[in-house]
Structure formats: C-alpha cells, structure tokens
Amino acid sequence: MENRGHGAHPPGGGRLEWIDVARGIGIMAVAVGHVWTRGGLRDAMYSFHMPLFFLLSGLLSRPQPVARFTRRQLVSQMRPYAAFLVLLIVADQIIETMKGGRPIFHDWPKDVLPILLGGSWLRGPFTIFWFVPCLMMARILFNLGLARWPDPLDPRWAWAMLPCLLLAYGAGEFGTLSPLGVLTVPMALVLLWIGAAWQCLSWRGWMFVPLALLSLAGLMALVPTLNMKAADYGWPLLSMGSAIATSFLLFRFSVRIAPFGGWIAAVGRASLVIMYLHVAVIHYLSPYLGKPWLLMQALILPLAAYYLIRSAPGARRIFL
Template sequence: MEHSGENSGGAATPSPGRLDWVDVARGIGIIAVVVGHVWTRGPVRHAMYSFHMPLFFLLSGMLSRPQPIIPFARRQLFSQMRPYFLFLALVIAADQIIEPLKGNRPIFRDWPQDIGPLLLGGSWLAGPFIIFWFVPCLMVARILFNALSCRWPDPLTRRWGLAMLPILLVAYASGHITRLSPLGLLTVPMAFVLLWVGAAWHRVGWRGWMMIPFLSLSVAGLSGLLPSLNMRTADYGWPLASMGAAIATSFLIFKLSVTIAPHAAPLAAIGRGSLTIMYLHVPLIHYLSPYMDKLPLLALALSAPFALDRLIRLSQRATRWLL
C-alpha cells in the first residue's frame, strides 16, 4: 500500500509526504509472513502467526480515508486484481515447468476443468498459491469499509461500535461453519473489523498507560499462551483474546516503527517491495524447502522477490501492470 493506501507495494523510493514508518512497519510485517511460512511448526511459526496478517489489515485501516464509493471500488478492482491475475499466471507457468522437472505432475493439469478452481481462488488454491487469498480479501473489505465510511466518516461514533458487534459474530461463526473461501472472502468480516480498529486507532493514538496491557497481551500471543491465528481459514484462536493479542503486537510494532524509521532504511525498502514478496515468497519456499536449510531459504525467499520488485520498477509499464 502507498501512503494513500491505494496499492500494496509502494514506490521504489519514498515519495514526497510519504510516511517512512509505514514502510518500516510493512517491512517488519512481510518478514514475519515469510518467517511464518519457512518455519511451518513450533514456537517461531506460532509467534509469527499470532499477529502477521492482522498487522496489514490494521495498517490499511489506519491509512484509509473516505473516498467516492464507485471510483474507489473501480480503482481497487483494476489496481489490485490486475497484478493478482498476472502473478497468479506467473506461478501457474512456473509450476507447469518445475513440477515435471522434479518428476511430479503440475498442481493444475486438467484443462479446461481447472479454470473454475483458479477463478474461485482462496481455499481452492493450495501449495505455492496459498497466499493469493490475501489481496482479494483486503480489496473487498476495503471497498465495503470505504462505502460505510462515506456514510459514517468518524469511526469512533456509537453507530460504528454497534455495527461491529454483528460483523464480529459473523466473522467468528463463519470459520466454524465452513472452510470454503472463494477469493478469501470468508475472512472479509474479520478484515472489516480490523480495518475499523485501525481507522479508530488513527483517531485515538498512543497513550502511555497502554504499554503494560499491550505488552501483556502481545507476550501472551507471541509466547503461545494464546492460540495463534490462521486468517486464511477464518481460524481466529480464542474469541477476542487471540485477536486482541494480534492487535496489541501490531500496535507495538507501529510504535517501534515510528521510533526506528530514521535509521531503518533497509526495512523500509523491504516494506516498499512487500506486494511482490507477498506473491512470490511462497512458491520459492514450496519448491526449494526440500533442498535448503531454513535460514538460507528465508534469505532467498526475501531477497529474490525483492530483487525482482526492483527490476519491475525500472519499467513504468511493468510497474503499472504488476504493482
């Protein structure tokens, strides 16, 4: 996402008026996402899954501003789904080449029958495709949130609080009812709530007394005292508690990002490449994990998509289409 919240990648270099701490926070978040996919079990995985996806929804909510409903929705559809389908096609093409070289059959091999699952996305995409739920989910949640924000611009009003109660109930109930999630839409209710929390937090801001309760909740989530989250499958751990820990950790990361932003240029650069890293790190981990130790794999899963992101940005046309 840019400073305006329109995109998920950001510019290769900071634009005038850009909030550097946002890029730093996004950099920390995307590193946590990659770490959580390299370490697939154990305390490291649990710690990353306790907060990493909520951080991005909260950040998007903090950056949101009410915009004209139809132009905003149209802009979101074109700017988000165009890179979605292009990166999806890239990973499909790679899978058609790599799996036969390994002596396996490609994941999608029955054409044209497989077009249906590919278009459904979300829970129909596994293996190197599992991260593709995130962008459509965020896009739909942002379109809906913007529509309501245009009607109720102040997220701190009572009507917002009353509206969140049924949405929160739907978010928790839906994950118990089904795991089917076309385009990640099963997660939209919780994403909507997190967007609102982020927008409300932007109005409230940090208070000194918050440090102790936030640290306590964060430690409970990071240490495994509370169940972690899997937002892709609408598994939100213990109701309110696990998500509260994720929110606390994210807000602490935001505070840290503000503090270290002047000295954290590498993290900010990673944050500006987060869209490309988001789409491509899982395929790299999927294909290379049998052959590499975890630390080198982590380094490659971050550095290779980041390098590609920088190459894409050398071309205005490629940037427009892919980012």
C-alpha cells in the same frame, strides 16, 4: 473529520517511512511463518502477522468517493493478482515438469474453475493469494461505511461491527470454503475499523503495559494462534486482541526506528511482490536449503523481482 491523534503523522521518520518499516516487519514475519511451519517461532509469527496488514490499511483509510474508489480497487488490485497468478501457474507447469513431477494444476479445463475461485482452492505456491482480494473486498465495504460515517469513533461504527464480529467467528465454525478469501472479509472489516479508530487516538504511556501483556500472551502461545485464511481466530476476542496489541506496539516501534530503518522500509515497499512470490520460492527451494538460507532467498529473490519490475514501465503497469 478532526484528526485527534498523530497515528498517520507520528514523529520520527515521517509518514511514509514508518509505514514502509511496519510493512517490512510484517512481510518478514509472514515469510518466517511460512519457512518455519511448526513450533514456537511459527506460532509467534502467526499470532499477529496477517492482522498487522489489515490494521495498517485501516489506519491509512480515508473516506473516498464510493464508485471511483471501488473501480480503482478492482483494477489496481486484481490486475496484479491475475498477473502474478498466471505467472506462477506457468512457472509451476515448467518447474514441476522439469523435475519429473506433476504440476498443481494439471487437469485442464477443469482446473480453470478452482483458479477463478481462488482462496481456499489455491494451495502450495499459490496459498497466499487469498489475502489481496480479501483485503480489497473489505476495503470497498469499509469505504462504503466511511462515506456514511467518516469518523471511526462514531458509536454507530461499534454497533455496525458487532454483527460483523459475530459473523466472522461463525464463519470459521461452520464454513471452510472461501472463494477469493471471502470467508475472512468480516474479520478483515473489523480490523480495518480498529486500525482507523486507533489512528484517531493519541498515544498514552500507560497503554504500553496492557498492550505488552496481551501481546506476550500471543507471542508465547499462551492463547491459541491464528489462521486467518481458514477464519480460525483462536480464542474469541483474546487471540485477536493479542494480534492487535502486537501490531500496535510494532507500529510504535516502526516510528522509533524509521530514521535508520532504511533497509526494512525497502522490504516494506516491495511487500506486495514479496507477498505474492515468497511462498513459491519456499515451495520450490525447501528441499535444497536449510531454513535460514531459505528465508533469505524468500526475501531476496522477490525483492530483486520488485526492482526488476519497477525498472520496466510495461511490467510495472501490469504487476504493480
């Protein structure tokens, strides 16, 4: 496929660095949205933070051999998922017992089924665990499409995404149960495609104004915000359009600051570990810390865990 844009290799910082910066901004927005659980700041973060990760994944997608890619996704994504899930279940048993409380999962063996179902059955410190299996399933499906139509700007993609978009909005209206985050997969698939298509386009200066106006509509809560886990996408097209606009502008911003955004890039490289652990930090420390301190710990402790895991080959193979 001809690379008509420079999205994957933009000037200013290099490919991996700006991507890590974008991931860092995204995961910090996720943490902020989980610390401030109501109000304007929370709504601003929820207006874009999860779509950003799906769009970025789509932007980086390339056609892969279907069988090999599927196997690699299942192993590389579900192994850390299971490892972190078991780790937090054990931690919850210990911490809640020490506090004199009741662990979230306390009715064994009945609790084995909701743990295996994941998604909407996981709450408290486990609430973010819907994201990785949802992204994995969407990436596998998207790669199936790329194997057939390697150019995301092929008009057939638009026709294929239309029923996905209708299914995404319909799923949110008529369903709440979401094993392994499957309820969100149709919208995730659409976002992957939009991210891949954006990579094929060249930036034009005039794009900034409409993107900025659409972004501000979400950041200022002029349109309803998003809750992707529950397949709540606000106003059809407008709320998600605002999230896409904010994400694209943040990608441009990431390119600009990549040469001197080292600490943000470091956070981005640890984004998967932060994604898994930050809600648990917030869950257990929120009674004892103010929100700014809580946010700091929600980033620093998982970041430290990332470097600890990375330094131990055995742990690295399991958790990363």
